[in-house]
Amino acid sequence: MLAHLEAENAYTEARTGHLSVLREQVFQEVKSRVRETDLSVPTRRGDWWYYGRTEEGAQYGIQCRTAAAGDDWTPPVLEPGLPVDGEQILLDGNAEAEGHEFFSMGAFDLSEDGSRMLWSVDLEGSELYTVHVRDLTTGERLADVIENTGQAFLTPDGLAVIYTTRDEAWRPDTLWLHTLGTSAAEDVALFHEPDERFWLGAGITRSRKYLVIGLGSKITSEELLVDLSDPTAQPTPVWPRRDGVEYSVDHAVVDGEDRLLILHNDGALDFELVSVAASDPQGERRVLLPHAPGRRLLDVDCFRDFATVEYRAEGMPHAALLDYRSGELDVVEFDEPLYEAYFSGNPEWHSPFLRMGYTSFVTPSTVLELELATGKKHVRKQMPVLGGYDPADYGQQRVWASAPDGARVPISLVWKRSFGEPGAAVRPVHLYGYGSYEHSIDPGFSTMRLSMLDRGVIFAVAHVRGGGEMGRQWYEDGKELRKRNTFTDFVACAQHLVDTGVTDPQHMVAEGGSAGGLLMGAVANLAPELFGGILAGVPFVDALTSILDPSLPLTVVEWDEWGDPLHDAEVYAYMKGYTPYENVRDDIAYPPILAMTSLNDTRVLYVEPAKWVSALRHAGAKDVLLKCEMSAGHGGVSGRYNAWRDRAFEIAWMLDVLGLAGDQPNSAAASS
Incomplete structure (x- = not known):
């Protein structure tokens, strides 16, 4: 198998060798835009x-x-x-x-007084991490080393490590306590989750009062609390587990009383926020934010005097502050029509500032601080983009496509204005999609994307069903026995861009990764004539085979997303009707396809794209390539320069497919 993958890599390199100069050029373009020696905005924690x-x-x-x-x-x-x-x-x-050929940081944590530091590393891409601890007062690395972990963090006093381990199917299933200075044999199992559908995670409330143990499948969750005064105490369920009910918990102190804020979907499709007494969490519920159809509540974080709330409405993310007593939301407003704003980097229970992140398709990532006393926003830093970047040179807008069943599907467009507005003339388009797990593709800036925009390519995102852009129902309508909506939505978006004169099929390349790679494989079978090329990253293209095998990582926990074809004949038939590998056709002409994978990927095994590529060729596809990273995992290679080179490889391939391999940045604008 290794020889086969090496041969595939050699074949891909030979077939793309003519792009070597362009790849290096794109890499240098990316490198030239980045301030390579830089610092983040400092975050205060303790002293x-x-x-x-x-x-x-x-x-x-x-x-x-x-x-x-x-x-x-x-x-x-x-x-x-x-x-x-x-x-x-x-x-x-x-x-x-x-x-080491591969290096990935996992956990990074500090004790409350800053005297001890924990970090974990993965040297293969397997997402199994080794935990280390250092005494920062002496600089000494402690003898404690914990192998094969998932999550890991220090107790606030810095005397112990709390960590998770995985079962044979790579599912986090057990939470442990390791007291520093003792042997691993003495580690205490704090909790074990036997149900194969549920993943285990844990964290400490910002108040530092509780350890929260979270158990979740795709559609059901349960949280348990442990008072940190005794981490080995029996965990107490907040609400008992009920199929189809999801909730999350945080701790607040309101008028001197310990309260739990619970975000839940019990009879509330787009979620509701309630407050309960920490001493009686299954008792009276005080509604703070009632269920409002179309306003999808996403996250609540508690601070000393208020809570932050993130939610979605009308296809856009929003951030707000919640008054504990009045229940009023104070929304943080921004001027751009498309943007993403979120709270991040706020470890302290109380401070005079609240840190936020902000970005859009044209605005580089920005660190803001909200001054709580005045409401004033302070820009602490905006990601520098070297080379004279001006956001005013680029446009962004949202348009809407009609799906076959009448649903309106949003499409985000980004372009360089000097090449003309979308629809004024046929332009090359890079259409991206995902559409699973209620994951939303929100507006975000990319320096790498500029290499395509500056050559006249319009970047488009198809916000298809299965994602979360339009609320929970948008997700429900793109999963299990409605999964085909994801694929037909994407085709409808591509057709809309053709019908409105934005592009034509010869000048449109599609891209998606992981579950978005399944989307790519499905649309290649459904509508190959709509695309000049398809890029599939770590693609989930042999979905039926994988979801039929409970011994594989992720399979059992995925049944709530895709259905259970092992025990349900209807699900089996439905999946067999769309999964890309099962539906490769010999009666159509496939466009050029590039599949990217990694040898150590535990989420989507490399065998899936390898089989798919072979099947496509067997069916007569003329231009299908596979590139396998031999020292990487699901997230690709490690190291920023390595990652830039990998993306330059993909960008060069897409530019070649679009007929722009010989174009220089801004060349079309200059000639006009």
Whole structure:
């Protein structure tokens, strides 16, 4: 098998060898836009400011800190390339990665007083991590090493590690407590989940009062609390598990009383927020945010004096502050028509500022801080884009396609204005889609995308059913026995772009990854004539075979998403009717297809795209390529330069398919 994959790689390299100059050019374009030596905005935790920095030529980031000055919560302004007063280097990813082909950081955590640090690493791409701990007062790496973990974090006092392990099917199923300085044989199992449908995760509330154990399948969840004064105490369920009911919990203190804020869908399709007494969580429910159809509540985080709420409405994400007592939402407003705003980097129970992230298709990632006393927004940093980038040179808008059943499917468009507005003339289009797990593809900036936009390509996102863009029903209508809606929605979006004169089939390339790779395989069978090329990343294209095998990672927990073909004949027949490998056709002409995979991928095994590519060729497809990373996992290669080169390979292939391999950035604009 390894020889076969190496031969596929050699064949792909030979078939794309004419693009080697373009690949290097795109890589250099990406590199030239990035400030390679840079620093993140420091985040205050206790008596320290924590930040990460990168250095030119180095693949991985460096984690650092510097002491905070009293009650000043304004983050220090750090200048790239200049020394930081009092800097302590906590972890240099480049030193950790030395001698390894693959390196991925998992956990990174600190004790409450900042005296101990935990981190975990994966050196294969298997998503199994090895945990290490360092005493930051002495610099000594402790003898405690925990192998084959998933999640891992320190107890607030820094005396113990809480971590998860996986079963044979790669499912996180057991939560452990390791007391530092003791042997692994003495580790205590805090909780074990025997049901193969449920994954286990854990975390500590921002109040530092509770350990929360979360158990979840695709449609059902349960959370248990443990008072951190005794982490080994018997966990207490908040609400008993009920099929089809999902909920999440956070801890608040309101008027001196311990309350639990619970976000749930019990009789509330788009979720409702209630407050219950921590001493009696199954007692009286006070409704804080009632269910409102079309307003999909996503997340609630509790702070000392308020909670943050993130939700979706009319296909867009929103962020707001919730008053505990009045229940009023104060929405944080922004001017752009398409954007993403979210709360991030707020570890403290109380501070005068609230950190937010903001971006759009044309606005680089921005770190904001909301001044709670005044409501004023402070821009702490915007990702620099070198080379004279101006957001005004680019446009973004949302248009709507009609699905075969009449559903209106949103499409986001991004383009460079100098090439003309969409629809003014036929332009090359890069159409992206996903459409599973209620995952939304929200507006976001990409420096790599500029290499295509600057050559006149319009980037489009088809927000198909199965995703969460339009609320929970949008997801429900694209899963299990309604999964075909995902595929026909994408085809409808492509057809809309053709019908409105934005592009034509010869100038449209489609892309999707993982479950989005299944989407690519399905539309290749459904409507190959609509696309000039299809890029499928780590594609889930042999779905029926995988979902029939309970011993494989992810299979049993996936039955709530796709259905259970092992025990349900209707589901078997339905999946057999759409899964790409089962439906490769010999009566159609497939466009050029590039499949990307990784040898150590535990989510979508490399055999799926390898079989699919072979079947396509057997059916007569003329231009089908497979590229397999031999030292990587589901997320691809490690290291930023390696990742840029991999993406440059994909971009060069797409430009070639679109007939733009010889074009230079802005060349069409210059000639006009």
